[in-house]
Amino acid sequence: MYISEKAPAKINLTLDVLYKRDDGYHELEMVMTTIDLADRIDLIDLPYNEIRLESSSGLVPQDERNLAYLAAKRLKEKMRIDRGVSIYISKQIPVAAGLAGGSSDAAATLRGLNKLWKLGLSLEELADIGAEIGSDVPFCVYSHTAIAKGRGEILIPLPPPPPCWVVLAKPVHGVSTADIFGQLRVDEIRVHPSTEAMAAAIRSNDFEAICNHLGNVLEPVTMSMYPEVRKIKDKMIQFGADAVLMSGSGPTVFALVKQESRAQRLVNSLKGFCQHVFLVRMLGILDQRRTK
């Protein structure tokens, strides 16, 4: 049997760090949503006890270090599954970009295997397993719009934001999330974004208020390590974006644009000096349609 599952990227509309915890992780408050830029995970059931993994991208590990492999392994152990799976990842989401590509691949693998092996687990149960794999995996299991708290595993669902265009631009290099958190000094954070104001803007379907309340406390940290990120943000503002922010720990910067013609103009202007530019839609909900 064969299942194909979409693994959409996320963007952070807000990202706030409250404090560093005793376990080394940071206590977060974020508002995240999904966009129409997705990997595709193809899963084929194997009648013997083996996990195989291949990807279209040479930039991700093709062995047990891949988050999709880890997800399959964890699910097999938890549910005592005596079968195997062949996983193929068609990579579209840039790697180490602040877009949760690996976490979304892991989450899609959990959703797909739940169907393939007819396990009958709820999204909540899959999210609990996902939390053991990475902080962003529970959000990606639901792949909707939500406030995320704790390490990212406490999720409060929100309605999808009003439709708009999202222009993404990523510098050539990737960024290590651990390095960015390692450089952050929580007591030096000057401006905290308001999670509640962003949630209220989304609940009232107010595009302008969403633009006004974008904020990410990791942005200055990543920008000081990678000045190119600031240059891209400045260009996006100059080229007429409605609002611009770095996603997650970066280095991808996204612009929100209401009008398609302006979004297209922004893409054309950016292509001159940035290699990786994408024009996508805000999704905000889990698109359950199969991609095969």
Ligand SMILES: C[C@@](CO)(OP(=O)(O)O)[C@H](O)COP(=O)(O)OP(=O)(O)OC[C@H]1O[C@@H](n2ccc(N)nc2=O)[C@H](O)[C@@H]1O
């Ligand atoms: C920052 C965020 C925001 O959405 O996204 P990305 O930039 O990675 O997309 C996430 O919290 C990232 O989630 P994820 O990429 O799953 O992180 P993990 O693998 O769990 O953690 C990677 C490393 O980041 C640091 N980390 C992560 C999450 C957190 N709440 N506090 C931390 O200090 C830890 O050093 C950890 O070892």
Ligand SMILES: Nc1ncnc2c1ncn2[C@@H]1O[C@H](COP(=O)(O)OP(=O)(O)O)[C@@H](O)[C@H]1O
């Ligand atoms: N399926 C996967 N896709 C992308 N990266 C993966 C995957 N599995 C493991 N990784 C590793 O996870 C790290 C973070 O990648 P990714 O999830 O793309 O970025 P981010 O955490 O910034 O959103 C990379 O260093 C990559 O090698």
